[in-house]
Amino acid sequence: MQSLGGIRSWPATYRATTASMTTTTESMRKVAQVVTVAGSDSGAGAGIQADIKVCSARGVYCASVITAVTAQNTHGVQSVHLLPPEFVSEQLKSVLSDLQIDVVKTGMLPSPEIVDVLLQSLSEYPVRALVVDPVMVSTSGHVLAGSSILSIFRERLLPVADIITPNVKEAAALLGGGVRIQTVAQMRSAAKSLHDMGPRFVLVKGGDLPDSSDSVDVYFDGKEFHELHSPRITTRNTHGTGCTLASCIAAELAKGSNMLSAVKVAKRFVDSALNYSKDIVIGSGMQGPFDHFLRLKKKDLRQSTFNPDDLFLYAVTDSRMNKKWNRSIVDAVKAAIEGGATIIQLREKEAETREFLEEAKSCVEICRSNGVCLLINDRVDIALACDADGVHVGQSDMPVDLVRSLLGPDKIIGVSCKTEEQAHQAWKDGADYIGSGGVFPTNTKANNRTIGLDGLKEVCKASKLPVVAIGGIGISNAESVMRIDEPNLKGVAVVSALFDQQCVLTQAKKLHKTLRESKREQQ
Numbered sequence: 331m332q333s334l335g336g337i338r339s340w341p342a343t344y345r346a347t348t349a350s351m352t353t354t355t356e357s358m359r360k361v362a363q364v365v366t367v368a369g370s371d372s373g374a375g376a377g378i379q380a381d382i383k384v385c386s387a388r389g390v391y392c393a394s395v396i397t398a399v400t401a402q403n404t405h406g407v408q409s410v411h412l413l414p415p416e417f418v419s420e421q422l423k424s425v426l427s428d429l430q431i432d433v434v435k436t437g438m439l440p441s442p443e444i445v446d447v448l449l450q451s452l453s454e455y456p457v458r459a460l461v462v463d464p465v466m467v468s469t470s471g472h473v474l475a476g477s478s479i480l481s482i483f484r485e486r487l488l489p490v491a492d493i494i495t496p497n498v499k500e501a502a503a504l505l506g507g508g509v510r511i512q513t514v515a516q517m518r519s520a521a522k523s524l525h526d527m528g529p530r531f532v533l534v535k536g537g538d539l540p541d542s543s544d545s546v547d548v549y550f551d552g553k554e555f556h557e558l559h560s561p562r563i564t565t566r567n568t569h570g571t572g573c574t575l576a577s578c579i580a581a582e583l584a585k586g587s588n589m590l591s592a593v594k595v596a597k598r599f600v601d602s603a604l605n606y607s608k609d610i611v612i613g614s615g616m617q618g619p620f621d622h623f624l625r626l627k628k629k630d631l632r633q634s635t636f637n638p639d640d641l642f643l644y645a646v647t648d649s650r651m652n653k654k655w656n657r658s659i660v661d662a663v664k665a666a667i668e669g670g671a672t673i674i675q676l677r678e679k680e681a682e683t684r685e686f687l688e689e690a691k692s693c694v695e696i697c698r699s700n701g702v703c704l705l706i707n708d709r710v711d712i713a714l715a716c717d718a719d720g721v722h723v724g725q726s727d728m729p730v731d732l733v734r735s736l737l738g739p740d741k742i743i744g745v746s747c748k749t750e751e752q753a754h755q756a757w758k759d760g761a762d763y764i765g766s767g768g769v770f771p772t773n774t775k776a777n778n779r780t781i782g783l784d785g786l787k788e789v790c791k792a793s794k795l796p797v798v799a800i801g802g803i804g805i806s807n808a809e810s811v812m813r814i815d816e817p818n819l820k821g822v823a824v825v826s827a828l829f830d831q832q833c834v835l836t837q838a839k840k841l842h843k844t845l846r847e848s849k850r851e852q853q
């Protein structure tokens with residue numbers, strides 16, 4: 331198998347197959363395809379069932395090779411039946427000899443013999459990437475793959491994996507020798523040692539770490555570490571998070587993402603699904619499943635795509651600043667995302683429509699591949715034409731109810747509010763969030779009325795919607811904004827603090843750190 335940048339190039343077998351298909355026409359489309367090699371979960375929260383849901387939610391076709399059938403529900407695993415290795419081999423052959431599989435994702439591999447047939451199949455039918463989720467124990471504590479599996483994992487599976495995604499317990503088991511992983515520093519060291527066993531990338535998941543307010547995962551590419559933070563979500567509905575993360579990585583790789591983007595998108599996907607599903611009730615046990623399609627909460631379908639936590643670090647672009655610092659909008663957006671921006675708004679007051687549309691399309695692509703929403707300021711036409719995630723409007727722009735009727739139920743709409751009345755109206759009109767300011771004086775927007783921290787507090791208290799603060803906010807005063815301690819104040823929106831700066835990446839990182847620290851202090 332040959333390496334090409336992020337993941338491998340198309341195997342010769344795929345090219346040969348498509349070339350020989352008698353029905354191939356110019357208009358036929360290649361569909362990104364994953365096969366999951368895992369166990370069936372009768373409760374459908376994890377395993378094969380979760381994998382198929384994730385891939386479908388991410389627009390990727392998912393075939394399935396079943397290694398074991400579990401009798402399982404929200405209380406735990408009642409029974410496990412292993413499939414004979416020969417039959418797993420038959421399934422692998424059926425799928426890999428026919429479908430044009432891009433990525434193989436593994437979950438429960440319950441016996442060394444099953445790992446052996448998988449490795450045999452991979453050598454006969456090479457694929458672009460192998461994602462290994464080294465499942466060993468279920469959420470409820472049931473052993474799904476015992477210690478007999480460890481030597482074949484270490485010696486034969488890990489060396490051919492593109493990425494492995496162990497949690498801290500699985501990482502410790504793979505490393506052996508009584509290794510304990512209880513801190514982020516120990517996760518880093520474990521990621522490095524696991525990388526030495528052969529996989530090209532390692533993601534050690536820290537969801538089970540004791541005493542941390544954030545959920546921190548450590549990603550290692552052999553040279554650099556990345557710490558991926560997300561807020562810890564309190565819910566019983568966490569069954570299947572590991573399968574979901576690994577399958578989402580596989581789906582993004584199948585679509586052509588590089589590994590780091592795939593991992594970031596997958597982490598955000600899991601966070602959004604957990605957050606959205608935190609109060610749904612399925613089953614009577616303590617390991618509830620979550621909703622991969624963000625659709626089961628019927629009460630308000632419209633809010634399904636919007637995660638209010640995305641307002642945490644809201645980057646608003648400015649054409650004058652980009653010109654001044656001689657950078658394109660696209661470069662500005664890339665740097666902001668890399669530095670930790672959790673949502674982007676293109677506020678290009680002076681741009682020509684045609685040029686703006688082209689830039690907006692490029693930004694949509696970048697944001698989508700990073701799992702970050704992109705909104706357009708004022709211009710509903712541009713948002714529609716580039717299929718942005720939504721629009722931000724002010725009190726003198728197009729009214730929110732009209733924007734909603736034009737954009738439809740799934741897009742995100744933000745509206746600027748300086749008063750309690752405006753906040754009530756925003757809710758009635760169908761907005762998703764409120765931008766409230768100017769919290770401090772600003773040079774970015776002419777003649778802007780400053781409402782101060784007290785004004786912001788009033789709007790937050792009056793609003794049923796999540797709020798993002800805006801106006802004159804930067805590293806030096808962001809903490810004072812978050813300290814007003816209103817539960818629906820989700821973050822800060824900034825223009826000059828990121829974009830009227832020499833290095834957008836550095837400023838975004840610093841501001842993200844400041845916001846994280848102030849959030850931690852409040853918890």
Ligand SMILES: Cc1ncc(COP(=O)(O)OP(=O)(O)O)c(N)n1
Binds near residue numbers: 707775
């Ligand atoms: C997040 C956010 N909040 C407020 C605004 C201001 O919008 P508006 O009042 O329409 O002013 P302009 O940005 O159009 O000058 C915003 N853009 N973003």
Ligand SMILES: Cc1nc(C(=O)O)sc1CCOP(=O)(O)O
Binds near residue numbers: 646773774802825
């Ligand atoms: C676009 C905008 N809207 C505001 C409002 O009060 O609604 S203040 C503002 C400008 C924010 O820029 P900076 O972060 O550079 O101060």
Ligand SMILES: [Mg+2]
Binds near residue numbers: 727
């Ligand atoms: Mg406006």
